[in-house]
Amino acid sequence: MTADLSLLTAREIRDGIEARDFTATEMVEASLSRVSTVEGDVHAFNQITPGLAFAAAARIDAMADAGEPLPPLAGVPTAFKDNMNLRGTNTTCSSRILQDYESVYDCTAVRRMLAAGVLPVGKCNMDEFAFGSSTENSAFGPTHNPWDLDRVPGGSSGGSAAAVSAGMAVLSLGSDTGGSIRQPGALTGTVAMKPTYGRVSRFGIVAFASSLDQIGPFSKTVDECGLALNAICGKDMLDATSVDLPDEDFTSGMREGVQGLRIGVVRDLLELEGCDPRVRDAVRATVEGLEHMGALVGEVDLPSCQYGMPAYYIIGPAEASSNLARFDGIRYGHRVPDAEDVMDLYLRSRAEGFGPESIRRIMLGTYALSAGYYDAYYGQAQKVRTLIIRDFERAFADYDVLVTPTTPTTAFKLGEKAADPVSMYLSDVFTIPVNLAGIPAVSVPCASIDGLPVGIQLMGAHFNESTLLRVGYAIESMSDFDPVPPLVKTGV
Amino acid sequence: MSISEEQVRHVALLARLGLSDEQIASVGVELNDILVQIDRIQSLDLAGVEPTTHAAEVVNVTRPDVVRPCLLREEALRNAPEQQDGAFLIPKFGG
Numbered sequence: 001m002t003a004d005l006s007l008l009t010a011r012e013i014r015d016g017i018e019a020r021d022f023t024a025t026e027m028v029e030a031s032l033s034r035v036s037t038v039e040g041d042v043h044a045f046n047q048i049t050p051g052l053a054f055a056a057a058a059r060i061d062a063m064a065d066a067g068e069p070l071p072p073l074a075g076v077p078t079a080f081k082d083n084m085n086l087r088g089t090n091t092t093c094s095s096r097i098l099q100d101y102e103s104v105y106d107c108t109a110v111r112r113m114l115a116a117g118v119l120p121v122g123k124c125n126m127d128e129f130a131f132g133s134s135t136e137n138s139a140f141g142p143t144h145n146p147w148d149l150d151r152v153p154g155g156s157s158g159g160s161a162a163a164v165s166a167g168m169a170v171l172s173l174g175s176d177t178g179g180s181i182r183q184p185g186a187l188t189g190t191v192a193m194k195p196t197y198g199r200v201s202r203f204g205i206v207a208f209a210s211s212l213d214q215i216g217p218f219s220k221t222v223d224e225c226g227l228a229l230n231a232i233c234g235k236d237m238l239d240a241t242s243v244d245l246p247d248e249d250f251t252s253g254m255r256e257g258v259q260g261l262r263i264g265v266v267r268d269l270l271e272l273e274g275c276d277p278r279v280r281d282a283v284r285a286t287v288e289g290l291e292h293m294g295a296l297v298g299e300v301d302l303p304s305c306q307y308g309m310p311a312y313y314i315i316g317p318a319e320a321s322s323n324l325a326r327f328d329g330i331r332y333g334h335r336v337p338d339a340e341d342v343m344d345l346y347l348r349s350r351a352e353g354f355g356p357e358s359i360r361r362i363m364l365g366t367y368a369l370s371a372g373y374y375d376a377y378y379g380q381a382q383k384v385r386t387l388i389i390r391d392f393e394r395a396f397a398d399y400d401v402l403v404t405p406t407t408p409t410t411a412f413k414l415g416e417k418a419a420d421p422v423s424m425y426l427s428d429v430f431t432i433p434v435n436l437a438g439i440p441a442v443s444v445p446c447a448s449i450d451g452l453p454v455g456i457q458l459m460g461a462h463f464n465e466s467t468l469l470r471v472g473y474a475i476e477s478m479s480d481f482d483p484v485p486p487l488v489k490t491g492v
Numbered sequence: 493m494s495i496s497e498e499q500v501r502h503v504a505l506l507a508r509l510g511l512s513d514e515q516i517a518s519v520g521v522e523l524n525d526i527l528v529q530i531d532r533i534q535s536l537d538l539a540g541v542e543p544t545t546h547a548a549e550v551v552n553v554t555r556p557d558v559v560r561p562c563l564l565r566e567e568a569l570r571n572a573p574e575q576q577d578g579a580f581l582i583p584k585f586g587g
Contacts, residue, residue: 104567198548211546240553241546310530321507328508331580332571339583347510359509363519364526366507367495376534382543384533389544422525438547 003030006167006484010076010224013170014117017064017075024057024064024075024119031077031121034168038487043143044153044162045122046082046092053077053119060117073231074117079169081160082123083130083206084215086110089120093206094138095128097327097334097353107204108239109173109215109232116231121169124159128355129324130180130208132156133427136418137357144414145188146485147452151411154184154427157218161188164218167488171228172218177208178312179406179431181216182443186406186455189445189483190218191225191472194431196463197438198243199229201236209319212312212435220483222444222472226251229465245463253466254473259294261471263287264399267299268306269430275408282447282454283405289478290471300395300402304387308433309425311388314368314381315436321365327353360421385436392437396461401471404430406443406455430457440465444472445481453481494524 003026008016016022032050039045060074080086083093085103092098106114114120127137135143135158143158145151146166153162157174161184164172174181176194185192193216200215207213217228230251235244265287270280291297329335329349336352339345354362368377395402407427417424434441439462443455456475458468495503500520504511511519565578574581 101571104563104570198550237555241548241550243548243550307533307536310533313526313530314533325508329573330582331568332573335573341583342585343508344510345583346508350508351510351512351515354509359511359515360519360522360526362507362509363500363503364523367499367503367523370503370506377530379543380533380536380538382545383538383541384536385544385547386541387538389547421522422529425526425529436547 002033003027004167005030005034005077005170006488008170009221010073010170010227013076014070014072014074017060018070020064024060025054027075027077028053028057028119028121031168034166038146038166039168041144041149042146042162042166043141044124044159044166044168045079046094046125046140046159047089048122049089049120052088053121056114056119071115071117072227073113073171076118076171077121077169078113078118079122079124079160079163079172080110080120081126081157081174083126083175084110084173085204086120086123089123091123091206093129094126094140095353095355095358096139099334101332105204108201108236110204112232113173118171124157124163124172126159127156128358129206129320130156130175130177131357131361133179133183133424134417135159136414137355139355142414145411146487147189148411149487151413152187154187154411156180158184160218161185161190161192164190164220165485167484171224173215174218175205175213175215176435177212178316178435179428181218182406182431182441182455182457183428185218185443187411187453189453189481189485190220191222191442191444192216192218193225193229193442193465194434194440195229195233195465196440198241199233199440199463199465201239201242203236203238207323209316210323211319212316222469222476223251223254225442226254226469248466250466250469254469256470257293258290258471258474261295261401261467262399263290263295263297263471264300264395264402265297266302266402266404268301268303269404272408272429274426275405276410278449279405279409279454282449283403283456286446286456286475287403290474293474293478298399300399302391302395302433304384304391305433307384308388308436309429311381311384311436312432313364313425314377315385317361317365318368318378319365321362321369324358324362388433389437392439400460400467402459404457406430406457410449410452410454434459438462440468442468442472444475445483446475446479448481494527495520
């Protein structure tokens with residue numbers, strides 16, 4: 001019988017292979033078996049990579065056969081967002097402009113996961129160039145939420161979230177510029193972390209907004225989130241913004257409990273119009289649970305965070321318009337075959353290759369940076385960013401962890417917000433300030449409403465991921481949330 | 493602030509996007525919808541507030557000046573839409 005990956009944790013897989021209870025090769029088979037039953041409905045992947053996965057598994061099995069100690073994530077089927085380069089795969093960013101792009105080097109975070117022993121099972125669908133909150137902006141069709149196939153998995157890392165939620169992978173990596181890990185994490189009932197800016201090298205990821213982007217993991221449990229962080233964090237010579245800190249085991253203090261920890265509920269964000277009262281209640285109930293476990297709970301306001309969304313929709317597109325200038329049809333990517341001259345080649349290759357949301361963001365960013373508007377838009381947004389950072393600094397003087405819902409609502413229906421960019425943008429209202437401040441945050445499932453998961457967002461001061469995992473672990477231990485969606489249970 | 497059709501055309505040229513008249517019209521409407529949201533920060537008095545370009549405090553990161561392996565020419569050219577004699581091939585400039 002094929003193993004059920006939705007019931008195995010990363011630790012159990014590694015230890016099971018080391019104890020010779022099963023093999024890494026069987027883990028690839030388990031992943032492919034689940035792919036064959038659910039991927040047709042979910043569409044989490046742009047590319048499945050059995051060749052790479054079986055080759056990695058053979059190496060792990062040879063180590064197990066030789067009685068060698070196995071690396072910490074040995075044999076763990078893992079998926080990567082399709083904006084991360086991995087040799088032997090295409091890296092498409094779910095865009096027509098990169099449809100046939102072959103990776104010629106490895107993303108550092110991917111390389112580190114492979115060094116920790118994971119099996120690369122595929123590259124995940126995403127909103128084109130990570131522009132979106134539903135994965136509907138993929139040129140290759142949307143991903144469906146495993147909890148309800150008529151609903152979105154969130155985005156932009158929706159494929160990475162759905163792959164783990166549906167048990168096709170045990171871990172995955174996504175990238176988060178304004179909520180693109182945490183928001184799909186919340187909507188799919190997975191643990192989803194955006195580490196501190198600088199914790200994880202951005203080398204080898206296709207850049208969206210370089211001052212905001214950060215790579216992070218999806219998993220079913222908080223412990224596995226810590227294990228993945230252990231693997232990917234650290235200084236990289238190839239990313240000058242990566243930070244040199246001593247190695248840390250993010251899982252070691254996880255079980256210490258929340259006694260005496262100061263937890264601040266962000267009152268003004270929680271009361272924001274547009275937040276489903278049931279989501280608000282679920283978050284409040286979770287915080288009460290933490291209080292019963294000994295946490296010191298209070299309330300705090302972050303008054304400048306209401307300006308996070310407008311500031312983000314200047315800074316994000318401004319940086320994106322600059323980063324995406326490289327897709328010009330000269331060195332790689334889509335090129336019209338019949339260009340008259342170089343300008344004609346640029347204009348038509350880019351207009352044909354980019355989808356509607358990419359065009360919207362490039363246009364917005366180019367406008368915001370153009371002569372005469374720079375100070376009014378970009379300059380002003382950078383000052384708002386300073387105010388948001390100050391808000392957080394004040395709050396972290398009094399609290400160890402700040403709490404909001406991760407998203408204002410549970411998963412919405414496919415097509416529901418697709419025609420209205422502004423309402424789509426609002427689904428990231430709680431997550432955006434975190435990127436502007438560069439702090440870490442994790443979404444942990446805390447409840448479900450009408451069969452759909454609710455995520456609570458835990459935010460910490462720079463480099464304080466371990467405290468977030470400690471609180472996350474406490475939430476996980478007291479919650480009766482079952483991270484396995486019914487689709488998978490009936491599919492077995 | 494709102495953006496005129498003429499401005500949309502100018503920005504599209506700056507961004508090297510050859511948009512159709514239809515796209516120019518629809519992008520103009522969408523940008524104005526977004527700019528309404530963004531205008532909420534235009535009215536804030538932020539005189540004296542320092543801008544933040546980066547949330548991480550790192551300056552002047554250098555590495556030892558030693559030769560390291562880098563992307564081979566054939567790898568760099570792997571995804572070239574057109575190439576010739578080990579170089580990227582492009583159509584003529586100007587016109």
